[in-house]
Amino acid sequence: MADHITVRKSAGTWSVRAGGAVLGESSEALELVEGDYPPVIYFPRDDIAMAFLDKTDKSTHCPHKGDATYFSVVTKSTTLKDVAWSYETPKEGVARIKDHLAFYTTGDVTVEEI
Numbered sequence: 001m002a003d004h005i006t007v008r009k010s011a012g013t014w015s016v017r018a019g020g021a022v023l024g025e026s027s028e029a030l031e032l033v034e035g036d037y038p039p040v041i042y043f044p045r046d047d048i049a050m051a052f053l054d055k056t057d058k059s060t061h062c063p064h065k066g067d068a069t070y071f072s073v074v075t076k077s078t079t080l081k082d083v084a085w086s087y088e089t090p091k092e093g094v095a096r097i098k099d100h101l102a103f104y105t106t107g108d109v110t111v112e113e114i
Contacts, residue, residue, distance in 0.1 A: 004035040005064055007042075007096045012113045014041050016048070016103050018083065019075030024048035025114065030096055034064070041111050042100035045086075053101075058082050066091045071101070073109070083109050 010031040016023045026047035032040045058070040071084040084103045087094070103109050 005094060006033045007031070007094055010041060014043065014111060015114050016043060016109065016111050018052070018073040018080055018103075018109045019078060021052070021075060022049075023052055023073065030100060032094070032097060032102075040102050042097050042102045045099050045101060048101055053084060054079075056082055060085075064091065065094050065097070078108075080106070080108050 007030055010029045013025060013027040014029040015025045024043055024047045026043050028044050028047065030042040032042055034040075052073055052075070053071040054074055056070045056072050060068045060070075062068065066087050066089060068085045068087055070082040071086070073080040073083055082104075083106065084101050086099075086101045087097055090097050103111055105111050
């Protein structure tokens with residue numbers, strides 16, 4: 001793993017909401033800290049209502065984590081494009097984030113400890 005990345009089980013229970021709806025809650029979330037960036041909460045897919053997420057064509061590459069795939073959240077009134085991502089086959093040093101999703105916290109998406 002890159003020396004500047006740490007992954008650990010996050011304390012407490014976390015929720016993610018999009019468009020006013022709760023997409024998931026988890027007491028098994030992971031916290032990834034990379035360098036000076038704010039921590040990112042990764043939710044186990046089993047704790048997310050995946051029926052509201054559609055995989056998109058977007059992908060990005062991180063030299064430390066691998067290739068990320070993206071998801072849009074579909075609500076009753078709108079589609080929030082590319083607001084979630086996942087590393088399907090993460091690099092060995094961050095393998096714990098496999099089968100987890102992270103979310104951009106925009107005005108329409110919130111991630112918070114409950």
